[in-house]
Every structure is written in C-alpha cells, then in structure tokens.
Amino acid sequence: MVLERINGPEDLKGLTKEERDTLAREMRENLIQRASLHMGHVGPDLGFVEATIALHTVFDAPNDHLIFDVSHQTYPHKMLTGRREAYMDPEHYDDVGPYTDPKESPYDLYSIGHTSTSVDLAIGMAKARDILGGKEHVVGIIGDGSLSGGMALEGLNVAGEMDSPLILVLNDNDQSIAENHGGMYKKLAELRETKGEAKDNIFRGMGLEYLYEGNGNDVESLVRIFEKAKSFKRPVLVHIFTRKGMGLPYAEEHKEEWHWHMPFYRETGKTREEWEFGEDLSDRTADFLLRKMKKDPSILVITAGVPGGMGFTAEKRREAGERFIDTGIAEQSGVTLACGAAKRGAKALFFTSATFLQRAYDQISHDAGINSLPITIVVNSASLFGMSDKTHLGLYLSSMANSIPNLFVLAPAFKEEYFAMLDYSMEQRERPMLILAPSDVVEDELPVEKDFGKPAFRTVKAGKDVAIFAPGSIYGEGKAAVELLQEKYGITATLIEPTILSHLDEECLQTLKKEHKLVVVLEDGILDGGLGEKIARYYGMDEMKVLCLGLNKEFYDEYDVTELLKEQKMDRESIAEAVVKGLQ
C-alpha cells in the first residue's frame, strides 16, 4: 500500500507513475469508505484526489503556499499531510475537521468555510512575499462554483494587474453545490470543449495568463501543467477539468445530492436508516412558497447557490420555473436583485444560510434599507442550535442585522408563526424584513398573529416578579426554565416570546414595570448587539433589573450545544438559579 508510506508531501517526491496511480486509487477507496460511515463532503474530494497528489508533488508545501477555497475539497490534502489515519481508521474519523485549520496542521494556512476567498488570500501572500524578498510559490485553488462570488472576481481583476508570480488553479468540475448559474459557465464549457482555445476568455480578459488541462484526474498531466505554471513570471490561471464524485457512480450522476452526504450503503448509495430524517421546516418552506406562487404571479424567489437550504430540490426549482432564481454564490447580487424586483412590483424573497448573509450587509442597508424596499430575507441556522463549525456559525447574524436601520429582524419560535411571518412580510410594502427560520418545528403555543408590522413581544404566560424573554429557537429553554421555577422554587415567572429582535415593544416593557423586578433576556446568539442589550438600555434609568444570558462574543467550534448552554449558564437550571439569585 502506497498511502501507508505517505507521512507528508516529501514522501511523494520520488514516486513512480504507477505508484502515484496506485496512491490515487487507495485514497479514493478510503474516502469512499469513510464517507459511507461518516457524514461529510463527498463529490468535491473524490474529484480532487489526483490534483492534490500533483500539487504536493510539484510544490514544496508548507514553504510554498497552497490556499484552498472553501476547503471542503481538502480531504485528500489532509491525507497527504500527516493526517491519513483520520481517513483510514474509523476510530480516528473525528480527529480532523471538515475544513482546513491551522490549529490542525502547518499545511493548513487558514480556517475557511466561505467561498471565493482564495484568490485574494493568494494575492496578499504573493504581495507580502514580494516586499519581504521571498521566492516561494503561492497557489490559490478555486472551484468553478466559487467563481460566481464577487470577491473571487474582484480578486481575478486585482491579480491581473500584478507583475510577479502567482498561480491560480481553477478546479472546474462543471458544478457548484447545485448546478452552476451565470453566463460565464457557457464560456467555461466552450473552453473545455476547445481545450482552452475558445475566444472571449474572461481570465485573459482580466489580464491573467492562462493554461488549460482537460485531464484533471490524471496525475501525470497535472504534474506537467503545474510545472509549466511555475515558470511564469506573472499571474497565471491553470484551468483543470475534474470529475466531481469520481469513483462513485451515483455521486457522479447526482452531483447536487452528493456534494455533501449522510452515511450511506456503498452498494446502493442509499442513506443509512439511522441518518434518515423526515421532512423539515426547509421542505415546508419550499412547499409554502410554491403554493403561494400558484396563486400569485408576482412572487420571485431568489437564492445564492444554496437552493436546498429552503428545500428547493431540482424538482421544486422546475416547478417554480422562471420565478426561481439562483444567482450562484453571489449574495450581494441576490439581495440587490430582490430590491430591483420589489421596486418593480414583485414580491421578492431571498434566502441563504445565516453565515453567508454576512456577505450582503451593505446591500441590505444601502439598497433595501435606505430605499425601504419590501424584500423578505429568510435564513436558516441563525441560531446556536444550527451549524457549529466555526466558519459556518449563524450566532452573529441577528446582532449584525440589528445595526441596520429600517430592517425588521423577526425570530419566530413556532411553526405557524414562522409561516405567518413569511406571508406578512411578502405582502407588506413598508420595509425589508429578515426572518430567522427556527431550527426546529415547534407547534404553536399561542393563537397565530397575522400582523407583524409593529414590534411585538408576546406574553405566553403571565406571572410576576420576573419575566423571561425567550425568542426563536431558544424559546424551549426559556419555557423549561419557567416551568422549573414554578416546580422547584414556586416562582410564577412571566414567559415572553419576543417575535422581533431589532426593535422594542415599548408598551410591553412599560407594562412589565408594574409587577416585575427582574427581566431575563435569553439570546440565541451572542450578547453583543442583541435584544437583551436594547432592553437593558431601555430600563437603564429604571429600578428594573436586567439579566442578559447569551454567548460571549467569541468564535465557537464544533461544540456540543447542550454543553455550550451549560458552560455559558444558558441552560434551564442555570437560568432558574440566576432568577432566584436575582430576585433576592
């Protein structure tokens, strides 16, 4: 077995052609085996095995710098840089994270999980190398899907003006998470068909040198083209064509489903039963929007490269037809396109994951906010119960959004309330609204409101002395704390579900002063910039005590949510104890 001899890139240097081919087969076999037992990315890594061998053969990492975009394609890289056990031995599968991480290895330069950053990071390293007198190679690796992101395109333009060496590898597998979107992809296809000779080459158009290699899963061809790239004195883009999902027939055929996958049976590709989950709120969102579309021709649904985030499978996208737009990985375009559509009379909804909406702060403020355009934005995972990799945290989103004037940030705790908010937001013509889809399908505990045009903190249960505010996905913990207070301490607390995080329901706050001494605000995210701080400010000159319970403003990583809640004193027991203490 060749793989067992590879403890680092230096062990690749003397390999024969046959050994490299064997190595590729062994790596792919281990990747498939692991994927069948451990959730994770599948397609991107299976396609990038040979390219990774070639990169580590031609370049001298970590002296040379390899920068991976998104870094979900770095399982082969990790296998070749001292971490192969994590891909060969089920006992060690959890030794590594899903993305590059400098804490994990000196061969990993950055913690990365968002797309389209590698070009700019590479330019920065090359510029620093130049002014510091270094001579090493800098290699930025980017997938075709990531090219649709504006910052990648900004980077190509900046790189095109440079006058020193920089190598950009475009890993083109003709697929984003879902299919690619954008006019450039027709031209990429022409480049593949003509072996790089097609006219109107956008890379040359941006001022870059350009090389093409169609055999992106052949180590020898790749070694040759990367060696050639090393000889360039100025930035060169090496366009290689790889097969996403190679080696797993169903993954090659159904690329979208196999970008990332739950554990499965190798023979059939069927998901293992214990990892099968039923319909969730995302699927219901797609169905809700499709039903609404049938009745109303003015509805336009937009996403930026993550249609599955709200249940828009390929079939449901077809059903929506021209009223579903995927901008590619382009959140800025997605939000501002929605603004233009709203201005012209459409009911425009944009969705993505909370963490990716960070790319569109300015568009929400400058385009939607200033112009009071009634777009609806829906995100999932804006919650500590959501994705927990540090590059994908949605814990900061409501605080970010709370600094944008004119934007309502709605945080439904219940299922029908969520759909009522969606409906209200899409029908109103006053302002942009951001809805944080709950993490779980919680049945409504209150009659469903229809009007979200005014900030409303809803009283679920009236009590006295202490009021607990529990918005969105943290509602369950707040409710449990209220029950515990009653049962264990005989304290009848008021339970409030604030449906909005960005604005205060001053009437409610004013009323609470009569029979309450303490307000506890739970944050489904960080403390800074959250609802709790606004309430603390509101009561700043009053006798009312305010206790904010949320996360400290830090980056968290691969946490267990139960443990995190305990650590941060946000679990029901800690909440109840804090109340008892606060009332003393």
Next chain:
Amino acid sequence: MVLERINGPEDLKGLTKEERDTLAREMRENLIQRASLHMGHVGPDLGFVEATIALHTVFDAPNDHLIFDVSHQTYPHKMLTGRREAYMDPEHYDDVGPYTDPKESPYDLYSIGHTSTSVDLAIGMAKARDILGGKEHVVGIIGDGSLSGGMALEGLNVAGEMDSPLILVLNDNDQSIAENHGGMYKKLAELRETKGEAKDNIFRGMGLEYLYEGNGNDVESLVRIFEKAKSFKRPVLVHIFTRKGMGLPYAEEHKEEWHWHMPFYRETGKTREEWEFGEDLSDRTADFLLRKMKKDPSILVITAGVPGGMGFTAEKRREAGERFIDTGIAEQSGVTLACGAAKRGAKALFFTSATFLQRAYDQISHDAGINSLPITIVVNSASLFGMSDKTHLGLYLSSMANSIPNLFVLAPAFKEEYFAMLDYSMEQRERPMLILAPSDVVEDELPVEKDFGKPAFRTVKAGKDVAIFAPGSIYGEGKAAVELLQEKYGITATLIEPTILSHLDEECLQTLKKEHKLVVVLEDGILDGGLGEKIARYYGMDEMKVLCLGLNKEFYDEYDVTELLKEQKMDRESIAEAVVKGLQ
C-alpha cells in the same frame, strides 16, 4: 435657449440635431458655472451630458427604467427631468441632492451612493417586468470604475444567463475616482482601441451581447447605438467611451482632483479661498505611514478606490511604490488581501470610508476574525460629524463592527492617540483592529498610551456621582457637558474617554460603582449595538443607572450636525440637563 424649453424628457423628443448639440453646450455651461460656485461632482457629470440627452431621447422614462450607478453622474439627468433651475439659478442650487432620490423626482428610482449596484437592480427590475408581463425597457448605467466592484461582476454573470431584454450601458471614461486598477482595464483599453473588436472580451465572456460606441460625447451616435440596443431580445452591454471632465480643460487633465471639487475660479481652476482648508488628519495619516514604510519594508498599505481618503495623493502613492495597493472599488478584496499579506508576515493596513467598509463585513469576520490575522483597518467618517448624505453615513459602522468577535474597534479622541493606535495595531500580531479616525485634529489631553492590547476606558477627569463616557469625535461634546455641569450646576462629573467601543474595561466599570450613581454614555452614532448598550448590560443587575445618548436607529439625510445633536438631546446642554435629572 433650448434648455429653458426642457421641462421633462418628452420635450426632447422632437429636437433637431442642431438643437440637441446646442442643448448639450448649454447644459455643460450651466454645470461648469454651478460647479464653480457650489461644491459637488464635476468630471462625471461633464462627461455624461450627451449620453443623458441620448438616453432620454431614446427611452421613455419613467415608463422605461433608467438606473444610474452611484448616481453622481446624474446632474444632467436632473436638468432634463424638471429640475433645471437647480443647475441654472444659484438661488436654487440647493434644491437638489447630489444623488438620485425618489423623494426628489419620479424619474429617480433609488437613493444610491455606493457603487456597482445598478446591474443587479436592473436585473431585478427586468425579472419583475417579465413575470408581471411588462414590456418596458430596463437600462442599467455603470461607470468603468464601478466594474471593479464584485457585485457588479456578480451581476454581469447573472445577467449573462438571462433570456429577456436588458440594456447595460458601460460609461467608460478610463477613470475611477483615482486611476482605474485591475487587469480588466488593459482589456477595456484594447476594446477602445479596436472599436470593440479586441479578443477576450469579458462581457461576451460573461455571456452578454456587446455593442461599442467610441463617440460617447456625440448625441447622434449615441442615439443610434441605444436604438440598436433596444432591438436585442437578451441582455446587451453597450460600451460607450466618454470624456470625463469634458469642457473644463483642467478637469480633463487632472481627472482625480476634479472628480469632486470645491467651488473654484473658472479661469484658473483654483479653489476659492474661502473653501481652502489646511492639512488635515488624512494627509497626516499618509505621511505617518510613509515615514513608517521608510523604516520598515514589511508595511503594505491597501485601499479600495479611495486613496485620497487617507491623503494618498498621486505623488504619495508613487513614493509608497509597490507597497501601496489600490484594489479598485473592491473592499472585499482589500480586506482579504490584507489578511493574506498578514499571514505571510507583512504589516498590512487597509483603509476606506466607514460607509464603504460595510461591503466587507464577512471578510473582517470570516477571514480576519476567525483566523486572528493582525490586519489594521482605518476608516474615516465613522461619525455623526462625518459625511451626512444618507447613502454615505458612517453612523452604523461601529455597531456593525461590534458584532464581530475578535475585532477591536478603537475610537481615538485625540491626535497623537490616533497615531499611537495606528502604530500599536500595525505592530501587534494578535488580532484584527479597526480604528475610527477622528473627524477633527484634537490635541491630546492625556499622556499618550502606547499599548492598546487590553480594553481601556481612560479617566480624563475624576469626579463623583456621575461619569460621562465620551469616545472619539463626540469627546468634545462630552467634555463641554462636564464643564457645564461644574459651572452651572456645581456637579463635578467624571469624564471618561473609552478608547475602545467593542469591549469593556471591566476594571474601570467596577471601580465606578464606588462613588457613582449614574453613567452617561455618548454614542458617536446609533444607540443600537453601541458601547452604551454593553455598559447598560454590564450594570443590568446593579444599582448603577445608565443613560445612553445617541442617535435612534434611522437613516438621516443632509443634516446639520448642531441641530441633529439638539434634536436627539445629545448637545452639551441636553446632556447636562439629563444628568441633573438623572441624579435626582
């Protein structure tokens, strides 16, 4: 006079060639006369006179939609849409704002002041038109400088996939605010030289149809090309070449200085004496950085299209040489490029205006924050004393930045403190730091600190009962309030200069509890997400009263700062009165 007969675009329809030419001359003359007496944009508008006549001749606004990028080139548009008096009669010069504004005219579709948005807004309007069954033309107008912004490039890619009519007009005057930056501009030059025939056309590469017109200041040529564009059934980009500053020889020659200008003498172009200002903090920042560069080869200074914002004139850029990078209007690239450079050992500083940094929220968080990369970001105008047009407000920036973990947001009140922070930030290797350059050069009132590695609230003057926190550019108002309290009410207040807005100096806050009952926090921006709310949260369970004085979370426009302070009860008298009341 032809111009006097033009009350709206309909009056353009029957004009002869001679009348159009006369109209263009009259408009240009009035624009120049106004510019000589009234500050504003000069070059962009002088170059776009003929194109505006042609657009309003060929298209039927407001039924057809004309969307102007940045909208600083819309003075001619305003002249032709019922607002000519504002350009002809000095009494009426202030009747109009510098950007398009739907409140001003039905011919203005959006409030716009940031770049690179017009392509996406146009796509959105075209999509909405299609699903709603409209037939009108949608025209997005964008300058060559704005093309370097990622969202414009995202938009071109999205547009390239559309299958219905959309017209994009590229107003190419071979200049951004300063010179253009990026590899694409070599190709744009080739397109100009070959009348649109050069190969590797990025617009065609993005899937767009393409037309070229070199006579961008000839109404008849433009009318012809726009008429031709109307016949396309799918998106077409019309590339026109115009002369920025046309009609004002010194503006044509010195395009950067004449992008925007103070009132001047027409004969010489010399700024009128009453509008001449001395050296300011921006100039000193450039000098400080250049001095530092001389001693240290590892310093890299980066901006995104606004070199003048920190005093980097053409001469100073030459002095900095390869260690000064302008990414074009590409804040995302600027920040992430700085991250790459910092990783490779450079001391990287990025600067722009506060309002434009909104484009880089995700890059500061995901690239700099998570990776603890020690980049320095400096912005100007993050203050209510800064730019006051609603599209350029920096009032929200510190609240936005406060939601990013691991980032220190420093707000110097004094001159040498500011430079000490710059120096500290560039030398430290711990984390990203954002420094809000003060609006004014205030001499230091305390010995200058050298270490900003720990959150510090500095006591300028010790008092009792009440402590007033006055950060950054609002320091002067806080200080004046403290003096007023002493003189008028005999109250000896403590005056605190918090050098950081993102984190608490808990030792200071703890100490204040001993002899203080009230803390007043002034915000140089909005209340939401500001320092005051953090302090209110900190004292939430204590006896300490906290009064936050800042702006409500709204968009403000062309305000008078003295009046705004009074309205919002943030002026010295209101502060003093609030303290007296709060201590009762």
